[in-house]
Amino acid sequence: MAVPIEIDVWQGEIAELEVDAIIVPANESLFMTNPLAQSVKRRAGETVEREAVAQSPVSPGSAAVTGAGNLAASHIIHVVAVGHELKQDRAVLASALNTAFDMSAHLGLPRVAMAPIGVERGVFSADEAAGVLAEVLVGRELRGEALPTSLVIVVSGPEQATAFRAASEALQAASR
Numbered sequence: 001m002a003v004p005i006e007i008d009v010w011q012g013e014i015a016e017l018e019v020d021a022i023i024v025p026a027n028e029s030l031f032m033t034n035p036l037a038q039s040v041k042r043r044a045g046e047t048v049e050r051e052a053v054a055q056s057p058v059s060p061g062s063a064a065v066t067g068a069g070n071l072a073a074s075h076i077i078h079v080v081a082v083g084h085e086l087k088q089d090r091a092v093l094a095s096a097l098n099t100a101f102d103m104s105a106h107l108g109l110p111r112v113a114m115a116p117i118g119v120e121r122g123v124f125s126a127d128e129a130a131g132v133l134a135e136v137l138v139g140r141e142l143r144g145e146a147l148p149t150s151l152v153i154v155v156s157g158p159e160q161a162t163a164f165r166a167a168s169e170a171l172q173a174a175s176r
Contacts, residue, residue, distance in 0.1 A: 003137045006150045007168045009161055014113055014154040015043040018072040021065075021107070023100045023114035026078035030056040030064055034120050036156075040076065044069030052078050059083075061095035065103050073113070077103050081118045090132055093118045097136045098145075105146030113152040116160050126155075126163035134167040 014022050014036070024037050030052040032041040041049050051066040058064050060083035068076050081096035082088075097117060104112050118124035118132065133153075140147050153168070155161045 003141050003147065003171050005137070005147050007171065008150075008152045009155060009164045009168060010152055011155050011157070011161055013039065013043075014115055015040045015071055017113045017152060017154070019111040019113045019150070019152065020073060020109035021075040021077055021104050021112050022068070022071070022073050023063075023077045023079055023104075023112060023117065025082075025115060025117050025120040026052070026058070026064070026080050028057045028060065028080055028084060029053065030058060030078055030080075032078075036115050036120065037078075040071070044071045044076065048076060052076075060089075061092040061099070063096060063099045063103060065107070075104075075107060075109060079117050082121055082123045086121055086123050088123050088128075090128075093124065093129070093132045094136050094139075097133060098140070101136070101140060101145070101147065104148055110149040112148040112150070113154055115154055116156075116164065119160065126160040127166075130163040130167035133164075134171055137171065 032049045048069045055064040063079045077100045079096045081093045118129040
């Protein structure tokens with residue numbers, strides 16, 4: 001199944017990218033406490049976390065959107081894919097990803113960067129998270145739901161890079 005978007009896997013700092021939105025993992029309280037979110041908050045400014053927390057609590061499988069403060073991006077989508085109980089649930093992860101893509105489409109944000117969602121507390125392996133992301137992208141295409149035109153998956157190391165590149169290559173191979 002062809003997924004008509006450009007997908008890149010990049011190792012680096014998500015907050016540096018000049019995209020329309022960044023998607024970051026979050027907890028139900030939306031405090032930006034995981035290392036990736038803390039890095040984004042340092043660059044974006046404290047107002048981003050205050051704006052997020054004002055929307056909490058958020059259930060696993062959903063997301064909240066805020067401005068992006070001092071970042072080049074205009075929005076941050078805070079995705080809750082894993083709840084406090086740290087239970088692996090592929091349906092909740094898929095729901096969180098779909099919610100994030102729905103939000104970006106609703107706001108007209110075609111260029112999106114995202115961190116691997118679900119791996120932040122070791123609940124999903126990089127391979128599992130990449131597989132769910134691929135399923136979500138294919139499912140959205142099959143259902144005619146909006147997709148970003150460009151998706152940069154920002155990984156933190158070689159294991160994540162390998163998993164997400166393999167998933168991206170499989171999507172591209174299926175479209176030939």
